[in-house]
Amino acid sequence: MVQSKQELCDLLDRARIELRPNLGQNFLIDQNLMHLLVDRANLQPDDTVLEVGAATGSLTELLSEQAGAIVAVEIDRRLMEIARQKLSGRDNVELFCRDALFESKLDMTVVLKLTRHLGRLGGRLLLVANLPYRLAGRLLMDCICGELPFTQLYFTVQREVADRILAPHGTKTYGLMSIVFQASGRVKRLRKLPPSVFWPQPEVDSTMLAWARTTENTPAVLSGRTTVGSSVPLAIDDLITLKEVVKVLLHYRRKKISSCIALKQESPLRITDLNRALAVTHIDPNLRGEQLSPEQYVALAQALNML
Numbered sequence: 001m002v003q004s005k006q007e008l009c010d011l012l013d014r015a016r017i018e019l020r021p022n023l024g025q026n027f028l029i030d031q032n033l034m035h036l037l038v039d040r041a042n043l044q045p046d047d048t049v050l051e052v053g054a055a056t057g058s059l060t061e062l063l064s065e066q067a068g069a070i071v072a073v074e075i076d077r078r079l080m081e082i083a084r085q086k087l088s089g090r091d092n093v094e095l096f097c098r099d100a101l102f103e104s105k106l107d108m109t110v111v112l113k114l115t116r117h118l119g120r121l122g123g124r125l126l127l128v129a130n131l132p133y134r135l136a137g138r139l140l141m142d143c144i145c146g147e148l149p150f151t152q153l154y155f156t157v158q159r160e161v162a163d164r165i166l167a168p169h170g171t172k173t174y175g176l177m178s179i180v181f182q183a184s185g186r187v188k189r190l191r192k193l194p195p196s197v198f199w200p201q202p203e204v205d206s207t208m209l210a211w212a213r214t215t216e217n218t219p220a221v222l223s224g225r226t227t228v229g230s231s232v233p234l235a236i237d238d239l240i241t242l243k244e245v246v247k248v249l250l251h252y253r254r255k256k257i258s259s260c261i262a263l264k265q266e267s268p269l270r271i272t273d274l275n276r277a278l279a280v281t282h283i284d285p286n287l288r289g290e291q292l293s294p295e296q297y298v299a300l301a302q303a304l305n306m307l
Contacts, residue, residue, distance in 0.1 A: 026200060111148060157209065159204060165211075180239070
C-alpha cells in the first residue's frame, strides 16, 4: 500500500530516522499518482524494472505485483532496512543499498543484475521511479545512451529537467537532453506535480514523464498531440555520435556552427569530418547549434558514421 504522510512520519519516527535533504529525499504520497506511474508502464510478467530511489518501498511493492523482476536501489541504508521488511517474501524484488551511479553511469552491480533478469525473462527493460533530483539527469541519459537496452522510462523529475527534455529547438532550454530524448524515441508529459503531492514538500514543481524508444520491432507506445520525438529508429552508434556532435555545436550556444567547430573542445570528432558532414546534409554552417532540430542532429551523426 502507498504510505500516507502520517504513516511515513510515524514510520520514520519509530525508526528514529531524520531525512537528509542533500539526498533529495521527497516521498511521493499521492496514491493516485503513484498508481498512474505504474499503470502507464503497462507492466507484464516478463518485464524487468529498475527503480532508483526506492525509499521505504511503496512504489517497489506496486511494481512487484505486475513485473517479473524489480531491481530497486536506495542509497540510504536506514530507509532500505524499512523497505526490506515491507517487501519480505517478494521473490521478484532485489534491493540494493548503494549509489545508483558511478561516474555518471549505472553502477556495475546493478547493470549485471538487470542483464541477468533480462536474459532470464526475455521481456522489456524499463525504468519506473520517483527519481531523486540530484542524479535524475545523469541517470536518464545513461538509460538512453548506455549499454543496457532500456525500451521505456516512466519517472518523476524536477520540472526544470522535464522542460529541458521537452524543449523545442530554438528555445533557451533546448540542449543535449532535448535532442537525445527526442531523437531516440517519443516523450510525453503525463502530469504536472505540485510540491503538495510530496513529503517533505520540495521547493520546486515536478513533472511525470514517459519515454519510449523507437525501434523497428516495437511500435511507438506513446501518442497524442502532446507527444514529441522521432518515430524513426536510431541506431546506438548514431546515438553515441549524436551526443558528441551536440557537445561540439552547443558548447558555445551563441556562436555559429562554423565557429563552434573551429573552437571545439576535447572530442573524438575531427574538424574535417564535421565540415564534410555539414556539406553532405546541406546544413548552413552560419546557423547556431540551438537552431538545429533533433532530426538535423541525427542526419549529421549518420553522415559522420558513413564517412
